Amino acid sequence: MENTNPGTIRVGLVGAGFAGGIHVECLQRVHGVDVEIAGVTSATPGSREKFGRKHGIKAYDCIESMLGDIDVLSICSPPYAHAEAIIRAAEAGKGIICEKPLTGYFGPQDAGASYRGDREDKERMLDYVMQALAKIKDAVQQNGIFFGYAENFIYTPALQKEREIIEKSDAQVLRMIGEESHSGSSSPVYGIWRYAGGGSLVGKGVHPLGAVLYLKRVEGMVRHQQPIRPVSVSARTHQLTRIEDYADRGFLRTDYHDVEDYGFIHVVFEDGTVADVITSEVVLGGLYDYVEVFANNHRTRCNISPVKVVDTYNPSGRQYEDIYLVEKCSTKEGWSGVATDENFTVGYQAEMQDFMECACRGGRPASDIDLALDVTAAAYAAYLSDQNRGGEIGVPLL
Numbered sequence: 001m002e003n004t005n006p007g008t009i010r011v012g013l014v015g016a017g018f019a020g021g022i023h024v025e026c027l028q029r030v031h032g033v034d035v036e037i038a039g040v041t042s043a044t045p046g047s048r049e050k051f052g053r054k055h056g057i058k059a060y061d062c063i064e065s066m067l068g069d070i071d072v073l074s075i076c077s078p079p080y081a082h083a084e085a086i087i088r089a090a091e092a093g094k095g096i097i098c099e100k101p102l103t104g105y106f107g108p109q110d111a112g113a114s115y116r117g118d119r120e121d122k123e124r125m126l127d128y129v130m131q132a133l134a135k136i137k138d139a140v141q142q143n144g145i146f147f148g149y150a151e152n153f154i155y156t157p158a159l160q161k162e163r164e165i166i167e168k169s170d171a172q173v174l175r176m177i178g179e180e181s182h183s184g185s186s187s188p189v190y191g192i193w194r195y196a197g198g199g200s201l202v203g204k205g206v207h208p209l210g211a212v213l214y215l216k217r218v219e220g221m222v223r224h225q226q227p228i229r230p231v232s233v234s235a236r237t238h239q240l241t242r243i244e245d246y247a248d249r250g251f252l253r254t255d256y257h258d259v260e261d262y263g264f265i266h267v268v269f270e271d272g273t274v275a276d277v278i279t280s281e282v283v284l285g286g287l288y289d290y291v292e293v294f295a296n297n298h299r300t301r302c303n304i305s306p307v308k309v310v311d312t313y314n315p316s317g318r319q320y321e322d323i324y325l326v327e328k329c330s331t332k333e334g335w336s337g338v339a340t341d342e343n344f345t346v347g348y349q350a351e352m353q354d355f356m357e358c359a360c361r362g363g364r365p366a367s368d369i370d371l372a373l374d375v376t377a378a379a380y381a382a383y384l385s386d387q388n389r390g391g392e393i394g395v396p397l398l
């Protein structure tokens, strides 16, 4: 159906899970752009109809049936389904928002339950991913569509303040360290390579990786009118909850099929500066997300989560049963540092605001296709480095 009100951006969602819910909440908060959440589709009729009823959105059987009624497709499905959705939307001339990771390697076509991505040759994997990225880049460019890479770290108030500091103080960033860790994803397909494309590195590590790549892009644009990009990575991954002597006390998720639950990437940029990214599923106490910047003229710690606005003491967990405190905190007893509005502090709200403004008025969002391509190439180069026990690998940039 043609958009009868060209001032309105009609968004259709693929995926009725955790990320889909965040997109709806934050699209509803967008101001200055008329946004209509026009539809949702998912893998099962039950999940999309329930989600549709909850949010008052029409449920569609598939992406094709929804595409005619929307202007932007917001992709919140598991990573294995991203590339196909991107290509379909781009070929239909629709704008795209895509959750992280942009795409990846999910095994051969016939990969079944016994497939193990951790035993796959990572050179072949990187080659495949680079071809997939080239197809996505072509489809987006040739169709001239809007593309927003949903990397919320970029849109946190903390990282945007650091962007301003770098831009206005003409800083040279010499080293950075960034992390996203917690006690394990809630998605049932997380932990299975053929759905997720890997473990902590692509599930969580891409957040701080995206942030450090973004900040060097910002610096490059100020100082040289072109982005400073990553040239090589050295990485290690481990399966800490699968070591022979692991003593399971029940606090950490442990059902990872064939993926790592810890990863470390050392990134070297084309100007010789560096960043270190850490990610894991073995951190208790809620999300542990930060980016720290060491520059030639300043030092900044960007606290992404926790950002404690309220400290509350609760002697009995039952009292707070219906009160949300902070993401992934497994207990509400004792002292808790409470986030009062995670959609704001974790960047989701500013992300949707930027995407809707760009989809409506044109322009490139802060988190764009170029950043998504570099992050994905660097993440899979990291898997190849890990296969070589941490040897340095060039990032094959497009």
Ligand SMILES: NC(=O)c1ccc[n+]([C@@H]2O[C@H](COP(=O)([O-])OP(=O)(O)OC[C@H]3O[C@@H](n4cnc5c(N)ncnc54)[C@H](O)[C@@H]3O)[C@@H](O)[C@H]2O)c1
Residues within 6 Å of the ligand: 014, 015, 016, 017, 018, 019, 020, 041, 042, 043, 044, 047, 075, 076, 077, 078, 079, 081, 099, 100, 101, 150, 151, 152, 186, 187, 188, 189, 203
């Ligand atoms: N930015 C963030 O902080 C953040 C947080 C969580 C998840 N994510 C990302 O969002 C995406 C979804 O994660 P989630 O936690 O919401 O997963 P989820 O398992 O909670 O939900 C996935 C949804 O996708 C649907 N789906 C599965 N296969 C599909 C297919 N082939 N076509 C259409 N729909 C399909 C499922 O039915 C389900 O509704 C992932 O890429 C994940 O990495 C990002």
